[in-house]
Amino acid sequence: MSKQNKQYDVVVFGASSFVGQILVKHLWKRHGLKGEISWAVAGRSKSKMQGVLAELGTGAEKIEMIVCDADNESQLRDLCAKTKVVCSTVGPYALFGNTLVKVCAETGTDYCDLTGEVQWIERMITQHEATAKASGARIVHCCGFDSIPSDLGVFFLQQASMSQYKAPCQRIKMRVRRLKGEFSGGTVASLMNVVKEVTANPKLGKKLANPFLIAPSNPGTRQPNVKMPEFDKDAGSWIAPFVMAAINTRVVHRSNGLNDWGYGKDFVYDEAMMTGQGVKGRLMAMTVAGGLAGFMVGATLPPTRWALERFVVPKPGEGPSPEAQIKGSYDLRFYGQTANGEKLVAKVTGDMDPGYGSTGKMLGEAAACLALDVPGKEGGFWTPATLLGGDLMGRLQAHAGLSFELVN
Numbered sequence: 106m107s108k109q110n111k112q113y114d115v116v117v118f119g120a121s122s123f124v125g126q127i128l129v130k131h132l133w134k135r136h137g138l139k140g141e142i143s144w145a146v147a148g149r150s151k152s153k154m155q156g157v158l159a160e161l162g163t164g165a166e167k168i169e170m171i172v173c174d175a176d177n178e179s180q181l182r183d184l185c186a187k188t189k190v191v192c193s194t195v196g197p198y199a200l201f202g203n204t205l206v207k208v209c210a211e212t213g214t215d216y217c218d219l220t221g222e223v224q225w226i227e228r229m230i231t232q233h234e235a236t237a238k239a240s241g242a243r244i245v246h247c248c249g250f251d252s253i254p255s256d257l258g259v260f261f262l263q264q265a266s267m268s269q270y271k272a273p274c275q276r277i278k279m280r281v282r283r284l285k286g287e288f289s290g291g292t293v294a295s296l297m298n299v300v301k302e303v304t305a306n307p308k309l310g311k312k313l314a315n316p317f318l319i320a321p322s323n324p325g326t327r328q329p330n331v332k333m334p335e336f337d338k339d340a341g342s343w344i345a346p347f348v349m350a351a352i353n354t355r356v357v358h359r360s361n362g363l364n365d366w367g368y369g370k371d372f373v374y375d376e377a378m379m380t381g382q383g384v385k386g387r388l389m390a391m392t393v394a395g396g397l398a399g400f401m402v403g404a405t406l407p408p409t410r411w412a413l414e415r416f417v418v419p420k421p422g423e424g425p426s427p428e429a430q431i432k433g434s435y436d437l438r439f440y441g442q443t444a445n446g447e448k449l450v451a452k453v454t455g456d457m458d459p460g461y462g463s464t465g466k467m468l469g470e471a472a473a474c475l476a477l478d479v480p481g482k483e484g485g486f487w488t489p490a491t492l493l494g495g496d497l498m499g500r501l502q503a504h505a506g507l508s509f510e511l512v513n
Contacts (some may be wrong), residue, residue: 111186111187111188111189112143112145112187112188113143113144113145113169113187113188113189114142114143114144114188114189114190114473114476114477115132115142115143115144115145115188115189115190115191115192115472115473115476116144116145116146116147116171116184116187116188116190116191116192117129117132117144117145117146117147117192117194117472118147118148118173118175118184118191118192118193118194118195118205119147119148119193119194119195120146120147120148120154120157120194121148121150121153121154121156121157122194122195123424123461124194124219124249124424124461124464124465124468125148125157125194126157126160127430127461127462127464127465127466128192128194128465128466128468128469129146129157129158129161130160130161130465131465131466131469131505132144132469133161133162133165133168135469135473135504137164138164138165138167138168141473141477142472142473142476142477144168145168145169145170145171145187145188146158146168146169146170146171147170147171147172147173147184147191148170148171148172148173148195149172149173149174149175150172151170151172154170155170158170171183171184171187175195175201175202175204175205176201176204177204178204178207178208181204181205181208182208182212185208185209185212185214186212188214189214189215189475189476190214190215190216190217190472190475190476191205191209191214191215191216191217192216192217192218192468192469192471192472193205193216193217193218193219194218194219194468196218196219196220196222196294196295197222197294197295197298198218198220198222198225198295199222199224199225199228199295199298199299199302200298202218202220202225202229203229206229206233206244207232207233209237209242209244210233210234210236210237210240210242210244211236211240211242212240212242213240213241213242213484214242215242215243215244215245215475215476216242216243216244216245217244217245217246217248217468217471217472217475218245218246218247218248218468219247219248219249219251219464219468220246220247220295221247221249221251221252221295221296221349221352222295222298222299222352223313223318223319223351223352223355224299224302224309224312224313226246226247226319226355226486227312227318227319229244229246229486230319230486233486234485234486237484237485237486238483238484238485239484240484241483241484242484243475243479243482243483243484243485243487243492244485244486244487245471245475245486245487245488245489245492245493246356246486246488247352247356247488247489248467248468248471248472248489249460249464249467249468250349250435250455250459250460250463250464250467251349251352251353251356252349252352252353252356252357252488252489253467253471253489253497253501254435254437254453254455254459254507255279255349255353255354255356255357255376255437256353256356256357256360256488256489256490257453257489257490257494257497257498257501257509258279258437258439258451258453258509259277259279259357259360259368259374259439259490260360260490260494260498261439261451261453261498261509262274262277262439262441262449262451263277263367263368263441264495265449265451265511266441266443266447266449269447269449270443270445270447270449272443272444272445272447273367273368273369273372273443274368274372274441274442274443274449275368275369275371275372275373275442275443275444276372276373276374276441276442277372277373277374277439277440277441277442278337278339278340278374278375278376278377278439278440278441279353279374279375279376279377279437279438279439280337280340280342280344280376280377280378280379280437280438280439280440281347281376281377281378281379281435281436281437282340282379282436282437282438283434283435283436284378284435284436284459285432285433285434285435285458286425286429286430286433286434286435286457286458286459286460286461286462287424287425287429287433287458287460287461296348299313313351316328316330316354316355316358317355317358317362318355319355319356319358319359320355320358320359320361320362321359321362321363322362324366324370324371326370326371326372326373327373328354328358328373328374328375329373329375330350330375331344331345331346331347331350331375331376331377332346332394333346333394334380334387334390334391334393334394335390336387337377337379339440340379340438340440341382342379342380342381342382342386343379343380343381343382343386343387343389343390344377344378344379344380344390345377345378345380345389345390345391345393345394345397346377346378346393346394346397347376347377347378348397349376350375350376350377353376354374354375354376356488356489357374357490358372358374359488359491360488360490360491363487363488363491364490364491369444371444378390378393379438380393424460424461425458425461427462429458430457430458430461430462431457431458431462432458433457433458433459433461433462433463434454434455434456434457434458434459435454435455435459435463436452436453436454437452437453437454438450438451438452438512439451439452439453449511450511450512450513451509451510451511451512452508452509452510452511452512453507453508453509454507454508455505455506455507456506456507457506463505463506463507466501466504466505466506467501467505467507469505470497470500470501470504470505471489471493471497473500474493474496474497474500475492475493478493478496478497478500479492479493479496
């Protein structure tokens with residue numbers, strides 16, 4: 106069936122998940138029953154979906170609910186027959202996402218999600234990219250805080266560099282200047298699952314260390330990886346490891362490769378957190394680095410991993426109150442330099458909790474952009490920057506509380 110003849114532009118799969126509920130509220134506010142896009146919700150529990158829709162207000166009960174399970178291929182094929190785009194919040198994706206990606210690739214249905222599981226993305230590309238290219242399905246992973254701000258932040262800065270200096274930035278450093286919000290339970294569950302996979306298969310750990318794991322090829326350019334506290338002169342701050350760097354950097358390098366290495370095969374990119382100046386900034390960097398290292402070591406040991414999952418980290422489906430989401434925000438800085446030494450700095454900001462409120466809005470705009478803004482783009486596994494690019498940037502700034510700007 107042609108994508109143009111589908112009943113819906115977008116179906117939200119996993120509408121009753123924590124981020125799914127935020128996403129549904131965003132789509133209802135933006136589109137109502139049928140605004141710019143026509144949409145529906147899907148999941149395995151009709152009663153839970155009814156509860157989500159009941160909270161939206163009068164008229165929302167008319168939104169179609171499609172009952173289907175993540176492992177039921179027949180149900181997922183029926184779902185894909187109804188929609189141009191499936192927008193999935195059902196993670197960890199390495200546990201629950203395989204069948205849906207397979208079905209979308211086979212049926213030519215466009216797909217986007219929130220995954221930050223690079224090992225799973227690599228498997229999906231290996232298993233289904235040829236099928237997606239043949240069917241016309243456009244698969245876009247990482248459409249939340251990981252990795253839209255990083256991927257589009259680099260895209261934005263490179264566009265500015267080409268405009269001003271007629272050359273791309275050969276080196277870009279993303280530094281988290283401010284991050285106010287709670288760690289997503291779904292993100293933690295995904296991270297824990299990666300740790301379990303690596304513990305069971307030590308070879309996977311070495312594989313994940315490759316910064317070009319999901320890039321089309323490996324240009325061999327050595328990449329920095331901030332593991333210990335250090336002082337960054339460009340940022341004017343001590344820096345510490347950033348937990349999302351492991352996925353964000355891989356997505357940025359895939360974007361570069363899919364763009365025929367438009368940033369250059371010698372492009373260098375890394376991410377870190379700014380912790381401030383002076384002794385206080387250094388101590389904070391040491392605390393962050395030590396805490397992250399301790400968490401990762403603890404997560405590899407079954408007893409401490411059980412304790413962390415049971416008593417410390419948020420669980421999937423848990424999250425902050427709407428008031429806490431609104432109070433969240435983030436400010437990311439991108440420090441770029443061309444091969445000739447010209448410098449540019451960009452700022453990307455978001456107006457809500459990054460892992461929940463902002464992520465839900467970003468995914469909603471990515472799904473609408475995929476459904477409406479990129480006709481004619483061929484099938485395959487894309488990144489937000491390479492498929493959605495400037496169209497998505499415009500939507501995010503107009504409707505999702507993000508900003509992209511150059512700073513002095």
